[in-house]
Amino acid sequence: MTSLKYVIKLTFEVEGSVDKPDVIGAIFGQTENLFGQEFDLRELQDKGRLGRIVVEMKTKGGKSEGYIEIPSNLDKVETALIASMVESVEKVGPYNAKFVLKEIEDVRAEKLKKIIERAKEILATWTREKNLDIKEVMNEISGAVKTGELIEFGPDRLPAGPDVYSDPNLIIVEGRADIINLLRYGYRNTVAVEGASGKIQQSVVDLAKTKKTVIAFLDGDHGGDLILKELLNSNVKIDYVARAPVGREVEELTGKEIAKALSNMIPLTQYLKKQQEVLASPQRMEEAQSQQAVQLVEQPKKEIEIQIPQAAIEEIKKLPGTLEGIIFDENWRPVEKVQVRDIISKLENMSNGNVSFIVFDGVITQRLLELASSKNVKMIVGVRIGGINKKPENVKILTLSDVIGL
Structure with missing residues (x-):
């Protein structure tokens, strides 16, 4: 399960002797279709949004009691709804039962606390060298905290910065790692399209229409060219184009390099005109033809690799x-x-x-x-x-x- 956010913790009592499978079966059975297919527990587990339900219990005097943990990668509202659904279970097998929510643990908050405490220990015991830039050290430490600001945008749950809705400007990047790096340096008005894999998500197209200024911040390689092509083919409104240095990716840039790349952004029309001029040069045309030949060779090679009877x-x-x-x-x-x-x-x-x-x-x-x-x-x-x-x-x-x- 990726990016675990919360753990739902409950206790339960059953007025009879039951086993773990009985408890788990009751949870699945009595919560099914309460809020439609979207909140079906099995479906959420299949999608990696909920983890495996852990049950620990004991039976004494003809009665059973224990506790339950359910890992969740849903947001706060959805996690609270799941907790309430499980708490509503009234029977296990033929016996009356009572499920009580004890807490919803915020795993990320606990992790951040440990990171911060450990950072304090490191700074307290660190012997400072002559050329140590303490500002950069603090920036690296705060970067771990800022990672927690990452949100999910739209129905496709795209990685984004927390100001993606409110900021009048928008920076579009390729992936989650790019968002995290930009957050580290204070850029919160971001959204990722998660790679060039066909048509850009409609939620991004609609978001771009509502923003005054939209910047496509691309990697300095062929992948960056592909992302821009997908954005334009999907009619995403782009005002400016910024590029990482040649051969570099947005996710690996320093704060100064990000600031420089964004300060050097150019209007989309100017950028496309410049690209056409480059492609028109004899040397570039020869390179393009060579690249096309490589792709034609690679295409059948890929088909052979994935051949299925x-x-x-x-x-x-x-x-x-x-x-x-x-x-x-x-x-x-x-x-x-x-x-x-x-x-x-x-x-x-x-x-x-x-x-x-x-x-x-x-x-x-x-x-x-x-x-x-x-x-x-x-x-x-x-x-x-x-x-x-x-x-x-x-x-x-x-x-x-x-x-x-x-």
């Missing part, structure tokens, strides 16, 4: 809309068909080497990726890719549209 393709075509998945062996023979919500637990119990490919009608999460990597899974195919902070090198990721052209 036709028999497996036919099985995969049946998956959309079923909320099911298929686990394949190394020869693309089906090992087992499972419900999406059971893929994590099923994979946990399988031996390394027994599964090579997973295709399912759900969202590819960080938790699933890490588990698949530990089980030596070669490829995962899902409906879409969720918020992935770190991609294991030994697992290939594709969407169903890549495979069957949805």
Whole structure:
């Protein structure tokens, strides 16, 4: 589960002798459809928004009691609603039960407290060197705190700064790491489009229309060019373009480098005109043709790498809309068909080497990726890719549209 925010902690009493599966079953069963599919606990777990429900209990004198912990990556309002739903459970099996919320622990707040206390210890015991810039030291420490200001914007839960709604100016960047680095240096009016992977999210298009000034702050490499292309193809209103130094990424720039890049931003029309002039030069045209030739060579190479037998393709075509998945062996023979919500637990119990490919009608999460990597899974195919902070090198990721052209 990525970016754990809260832990819901409850106690419970049951007027009878029950087991852990009975308690967990009661929670899932009596909260189902209370607030629609969006707040179905199994669905939230499949998407990595809720963690595994932990139950500790004991039975004495014919009665059962214990406590429950539910990790949450939802926002405060949604987490509070989940806590209230679980607290409403009235029966476990045939017995009356009472669930009481004890607290909702803010994991990030506790982490920040520890970071700050540790920073105080470091500063108290640090022998200062001649050239030590104490201002830079404090900036690095405060950067860890400012990371906690990161918010999620729009229905796609895009990484953003806390002033993305209120500030009249907007800085659009590529990814989450860029937002964190900009927050470190006080830039709070930011939103990330999470890579060039097709059409830019409609929420970003609408947000840009409401801002007086919109700046596309791009990496100094080909990826930056791709992001700008996606922004323009999606009709995002862009007023200015700023670039990181050649070969550098926004996420790795210092405060001075960010300030310099933004001070050197130029109007979009001027930037595009300048790009056309560069492309028109004979040397640049030759480089472009060379690059195109490389891409044409790489294209069939990629298709060979992801080649899937036709028999497996036919099985995969049946998956959309079923909320099911298929686990394949190394020869693309089906090992087992499972419900999406059971893929994590099923994979946990399988031996390394027994599964090579997973295709399912759900969202590819960080938790699933890490588990698949530990089980030596070669490829995962899902409906879409969720918020992935770190991609294991030994697992290939594709969407169903890549495979069957949805």
